[in-house]
Amino acid sequence: MHGMKEQDIINSFNEIPEEGDIWFLISKKWVKKWKSYCGVDGEKSDDHPGPIDNSDLLENDLKTLKPHLLDDAEYTLIPKASWIELVDIYGIIEHQVPILRRVITVGSLSKREIIEVYPPKISFKRHGSDEIIKRTFSRVTSVEKVHEKIRELLKITSSKTRLHIEDSVDAIKMECSLDENSIGSTQVLVLEEQNSDGSWPRSAVPPSYDEATKTTTYKKENQSTTSFMKSASNSTSSYSTRSCYDGMANKTKEGLCGLSNLGNTCFMSSAIQCLSNVPRLTRYFKKDEYKQDINKDNPLGMGGRLAEAYATLIKEMWSGHNSYVAPRDFKYNVSRFAPQFSGYQQHDSQELMAFLIDGLHEDLNKIDDKPYVELKDSNGRPDHVVAKEAWGNHLKRNVSIIVDIFHGLFKSTLVCPDCDRVSVTFDPFGYLSLPLPRCQEVSVICHFVPKDSKKPITKYNVSAPKDGCFNDVLTRLASMVGCSAKCLVVTDVYNHRFYKIYKGQERLSSYSERDDLFVFELESNSNGEVEYTKVYMRQSSSKYSSHTLFGHPFLIPVEPGVTTYRKLYNSFLHAIKRYIKPEYLDQVDMLQIKDEVKQGDGDPEINDGNIAKEETKWFKLVTVNSWGSTVLRDLEDEDEPLKFSTDACYSAEWDGDICEKYAVDDWSQAVLRDSSMSEKRGKDRGMTLAQCMSLFTTEEKLGEDDPWYCPGCKEHKQATKKIDLWSLPPFLIIHLKRFSYSRWSRNKISGMVDFPKRDWDLSDFIINPEKSKWDKRKLTYDLIGVSNHYGGMGGGHYTAYAYNHLTKSWHYFDDSSVSESSEDQVQTNAAYMLMYQRQDMRDHADGDINFLNSLTSPRGIDHRPFSYDTEATSSNGHHNSDGPSNSCQSSLSDDSEDEQSMMDTS
Incomplete structure (x- = not known):
């Protein structure tokens, strides 16, 4: 390296961006190849990375950034000095423009610096x-x-x-x-x-x-939806924040209101639709009962602004006048206090739900002055004593409607592996994040290219050990296609060229689901070995003299010291027969025969009427660089054996007109799908919600980077930890942890989770010994909402199913669109977040219940005691219909640029 060492450049990737700085996007694929070449992450590779190539990040015009790219999975952000250093050494692909982005500061109260990858x-x-x-x-x-x-x-x-x-x-x-x-x-x-x-x-x-921002209504004129009311002669006319001009003759049903997409805000719409269909919470905001509880002095809150914005939105959604609303003011307030949700990139609906639950609680917390509370271990005391103490301590700092309806209590047990000391604590939670059962195998999708060109290229779904290597893939694929694994070579094809050729012992962790794998079956040479060379496909344009890559590349078997230009030509001609139009296949055979005759002693004048006596060629072979972008040397059609090397690449140079005449229009039509592509394998296997709950409560060993300080040993230990459920709230939010992260990859587990829609009995998961005294309805839940995520890690779309307690029916919410649904439609493999209602809550879904009376009293005076009694009484004397299972809930608390200039270097 010149001015900076490789490790210095890698370290610079983690620098803290400062406002006004310029950072550059660089392809993660190229970075991985560069790191391998430099040997900074392990064994050094001889495979030169070539010039910086960001084509996988750009649209076909090589100027526009593709949407929904994933940071650290598809691209890496590097500071300007590192970019200049890398370009100085390796250069950049011709015709590509550097992708630069500026560092900006977002948020009004809670500010932070971000690199604006996607300016609107x-x-x-x-x-x-x-x-x-x-x-x-x-x-x-x-x-x-x-x-x-x-x-x-x-x-x-x-x-x-x-x-x-x-x-x-x-x-x-x-x-x-x-x-x-x-x-x-x-x-x-x-x-x-x-x-x-x-x-x-x-x-x-x-x-x-x-x-x-006043929530008032008006009628639409008999004009198009883009017309506005005339107000000059009507002093009483006023406006609503909504962008809805439905002019419906009858009111829409309350709550059947969509949320227009402001730009990648479907994640927000999905979470809000689930939350707004919690009857208790919606009534609390709709009837202005929240106003008495606004806490403007809480330093952990937002001065009541988030609660006010949410109340305004709920009133519009449940007014019965709107088919959809535009939640601009609500988004503004969310972005103001949580800059991570600012802008118009895709975010996570569960992360937003967690922020809303926590933020609304702090805005409505009835405790003005939070006392210091010392956390105490059990020290051998009975569980019910420790649980009661933990809940009482929590109520000294947290009292709100959010605490009452959304929060439950964990029992956490830690055991020292050396002295067997047991530590028991009780911790509050606002939702459950459940892991999904990990399958021991993964699905590897690959294209199998048989050596016999009469057989089509076929796409297979190969199941392999999750911690295995590519040899495992080749072994299983060989058994599926009926050949020897020794004759198979697996490659990563990208942009019509070979991005990488995998070695059999390489781990599958280096493979990404987005990689386009081609597995070639090759003929072994006279020594029983498989040797090959790389051949690309390029064709000339009728408008330009330059050649461009097309189709997919090939691995062609060769014998060093034996294979001549003619042999290589014929081998390649044989490989592409599957792409030649049927009416010209006989000409392929004649070309091959003619070539063989010319090499031997036969009659060179063979002619079947289709082939002219003058020699006809469809393409010529040349040597090119590894990227297929530059011709290094023209090849002569002579009998001398070609000299092959591991880095040698050849290209079949087609004339555009000849290619159009003889080759099929769409080469992908020649690819078939094996039946394995329809099977559920690896990550696609179904699982049940009960299995997820069981996995969540399974004992595990703490990692080396997360040890526990043992009071007995007086040092940190890798203790065993077990989480149990002591009590659950009236409304239970469940997050399915579909997204998995590792050092090398980020993946989504897209398998079907079978979750109950009615009568979900959670008795087996609650360890509170007093549960036997509880009403059965306080142990049983019904589904009322589902947040769906479609797509993968790099983007996707959120929708929601929700049960409306007024219509007694399910509806599907897709941004501004609302349609009727049914209970049997809500379970799909897109389910990401589930909302459950305890069955005793549905009896008073929309009525005046004693439970709400205490919540509208002045802050800090209704600290309801922890109780195991079936009938609990609140401190203000009102009957508490939530009962014991609700008694252990708690808080989570814790300048203009055009597109071209954004791409230019500066």
Whole structure:
């Protein structure tokens, strides 16, 4: 290396970004190959990484970043100095533009620096025009600056102009950023020019921000959905924050209201739909009962702003007047206090749910002054005594409706492996994150390329040991196709070339599900060994003289010292027969015969009427670099054996017109799917929710990096730990941990989880000895909500199923769309988060119940005692219908750029 050592560059990847700095995106594939070449992560490889190639991150134009790329899985962010060093040494692929991004600061109260990988592409147009222009801006750019840029692009110099959001009455705060106005890629900004008489083209004057956030209603005129009310002659007209102009003759059912997507906000919509269908919580906000509990002085809260924003949203969703609403103000408040959810990238619905549960609790916590509470071990005391103490201590610091309806109590048991000391503590929780049973095998999808060109290329799903190597894959594939594993070579094909050729002993952990694996069956040579060379496919364009890669590459068997140009040509011609149009297959055979005759002593004038006496070639062979981008040497058609090396690459240079005439249009049509592709293997095997619960409560050994300090041994130990459920809340949130992370990969477990929809009896999982005295309905749960995630780690889409307690039916929520569903449709392999309701809660789903009376009293005066009695009484004398299983719940608490300039180096 020049100025920096390899390890220095790798260390720089973890530098803390500072506002205004420039960072660069670089392909994770190239970085892995570079690390292997440098030997920084283990054994040094001789495979040179070549110039920096970010083509897997870019669209076909090699200028636009692909959407939904995953950090540290598909790309790595590196600082400017490291990028310059790597480019200086290795260069960059021709025609590629460096991908640079700036560091910005997001959040208003809780600020943090992030690298803006996906700045929003804002759409705008002139009022009255259908022509939409798009430009990329940083999300921290003020709307004022965006306004100026739009005027410049539309070439407006004199007239007075203003902006509004199409199909919305939401006011825009010009001095605030795009992010603070919740303006993203899905909205269209409309520029209005003032009329000569001082009026504006749009019929309604945009309301002030305060007016726009009032929740009032209006009727739609008999016009299109983009029209607005005329308010000049009607002083009583007012506006709603919603972007819904349904004009329905009858009210929609309360709660059957979609949430419009503001730009990758489906994760938020999915979580909110599940949470809003918790009857107790929705009634509490809808009826303004929360107002008496707002805690504006809690340093852990948000001054009540999150609770207010959630209440406003709930009132709109449950008003019965809206088919959908645009949750801009709510998103703004979430982003303000939790910058990790700012911007318009995809996020996790469960992470948002955890933030809402915790944030709403702190905004509504009735405890003004939280006392210090010492955590105590059991020291041999009975469990029920320790549990009662733990819950009582928790209530000294946390009292809210969130605590009452969402939180339960764990029993945590630690045992020292040396002195057998036992430590028992009781810890509160707000939701359960359940692991999914790990399968011992993984599915490896690969294309099998038989040596016999009469047999089609076939796609197989090969099951292999999770901790195995590629030899395991080849052995199992060989048994499936009926050949010898010794004749198989597995390759990673990317962008029409070989990205990597795997060695049999390499671990499967180095393989990603996104890799496109081709396994070639090769003929062994006279010595019984398999030797091969790489051949790419390139064709010329009718417009340009340059050649471009197409199809997929091939491994062609060779014998060093024996294989000539003609032999290599014929071997390759044989391999591609499966891609030649049927009417020309006989010509392939004649070309091969003619070549063989020319090499031997036969008659060179063989002619079947289809082949001219003059020699005809469909392509020529040349040597190219490992990337297939540059011709190194033209080859002569002579009888001398070719000289092969491990790095040698050849290319079949096709004339574009000849290729179009003889080859099939779509080479992928020649690929068949084996029946194994339809089988559920490895990660796709089903599992039950009970199995997930059992795995969650299974004893485990702490890791080396997470030891426990044993008071008996006076040192840290790898103790055994067991989690048990002491009590569960009235509404139980379950998170299925589908996403797994390791040093080398990030994967999604997409198997079906069989979860009960009614009468889920949790008696076997609750260890509280008093449960035998409880009402059966306090041990049994019904499903009321499901948050779904479709897709993989790099992106996807969230939807939700929810049970409406008013209609007594299930509905499917997909952003702004709401449709009726049924109970038997809610279970899919997309289920990611489940919401359950204890059966005793459904009796009072929407009525005035004594339980809520205590919650609307002044903060800090209704600390309900811990009790094992079936009938518990609150401190204000009201009957507590939640009973003992609810008595142990607690808190979780804890400047404008166009797209081209964003790609340029600076």
